[in-house]
Amino acid sequence: MKTTKKCQFCGKPFVTRSGMQRYCSEACQTEAKRARTAQKNNLFKVSLPLMEIQHQEYLTFSKAATLMGCSRQYIYKLVATGKLKASRISNRMAIIRRADIERMLEGNPYHRVLPGSTSSPKKSVSSSLPAKKEKREKEADEVLDFYSSEEVMSLYKVRQSWLYTTAKRNRIPICRIAGKNYYSKKHIDEFFGVAVDTSNITDWLLIEEAEGLFGMKPCALRAYAYRHKIPTKREYGRTYYSKSHLDELRRTDLVNDERYYTVEQVRQIYGLSSANICHIVKVKHIEKIKVGVKNLLLRSDVERVMAEREKQP
Numbered sequence: 001m002k003t004t005k006k007c008q009f010c011g012k013p014f015v016t017r018s019g020m021q022r023y024c025s026e027a028c029q030t031e032a033k034r035a036r037t038a039q040k041n042n043l044f045k046v047s048l049p050l051m052e053i054q055h056q057e058y059l060t061f062s063k064a065a066t067l068m069g070c071s072r073q074y075i076y077k078l079v080a081t082g083k084l085k086a087s088r089i090s091n092r093m094a095i096i097r098r099a100d101i102e103r104m105l106e107g108n109p110y111h112r113v114l115p116g117s118t119s120s121p122k123k124s125v126s127s128s129l130p131a132k133k134e135k136r137e138k139e140a141d142e143v144l145d146f147y148s149s150e151e152v153m154s155l156y157k158v159r160q161s162w163l164y165t166t167a168k169r170n171r172i173p174i175c176r177i178a179g180k181n182y183y184s185k186k187h188i189d190e191f192f193g194v195a196v197d198t199s200n201i202t203d204w205l206l207i208e209e210a211e212g213l214f215g216m217k218p219c220a221l222r223a224y225a226y227r228h229k230i231p232t233k234r235e236y237g238r239t240y241y242s243k244s245h246l247d248e249l250r251r252t253d254l255v256n257d258e259r260y261y262t263v264e265q266v267r268q269i270y271g272l273s274s275a276n277i278c279h280i281v282k283v284k285h286i287e288k289i290k291v292g293v294k295n296l297l298l299r300s301d302v303e304r305v306m307a308e309r310e311k312q313p
């Protein structure tokens with residue numbers, strides 16, 4: 001019975017002539033040998049720079065990056081922030097001492113940073129044992145309440161993939177128990193802005209509805225809501241804004257108020273261009289109120305200024 005094997009180079013099946021045969025043809029055997037030789041040469045090329053700088057005391061930025069296993073841009077960042085010392089010899093030459101690199105690493109020991117922790121790592125390891133014990137007891141006394149993934153998804157109407165990615169990005173503490181993720185209740189509430197009780201708000205507007213009602217673009221609406229702390233909620237990937245809060249701040253009732261003219265009305269009544277109206281408002285100090293993208297001008301001030309213009313010879 002003939003034995004069939006898979007070529008270790010090209011992957012095609014072939015009938016073997018002996019039990020030790022690994023390649024389907026002499027061409028594959030030659031190419032495999034050439035690939036092994038190239039791999040050895042590449043390994044030598046990679047290790048050659050490390051061998052050259054092994055006994056060097058003064059390093060360029062590129063060699064320092066090779067020694068630390070990082071990019072040259074990161075070395076520039078360390079020097080710019082003052083964490084690593086460097087000496088400039090000329091306009092095109094700067095060097096770093098190996099001793100300065102080792103001193104920087106010794107002065108910055110590793111400290112584990114937990115997600116969501118705002119405490120900065122210790123700068124010195126020479127701290128007393130009672131202080132360490134007191135800090136551990138304080139951290140142990142802090143008990144965090146957690147939401148399950150299902151609770152967060154049903155409460156805030158978000159998807160599970162979006163929830164996990166957002167929690168990682170914003171460093172929200174996650175606890176994994178029996179294959180399920182639990183999220184810190186305090187951090188989740190802070191992230192979604194539950195400082196305002198949204199259960200009492202009945203009227204909500206989508207971005208498209210608010211854009212048509214207030215004449216604001218989506219990016220401007222988001223910035224305005226963040227700046228004025230307007231309650232928002234997110235359900236199934238869509239954002240809703242409180243209509244009552246927007247009405248109170250945007251004062252949409254002034255658009256239909258007879259005490260005010262819009263710029264378009266002033267253009268039609270007095271035959272002026274928008275540039276002329278802007279100049280007159282600025283020079284004559286006409287009261288102006290901005291509602292969305294519309295500028296409302298006080299009617300009495302406009303009529304007074306126009307009457308003065310007509311009296312002029």
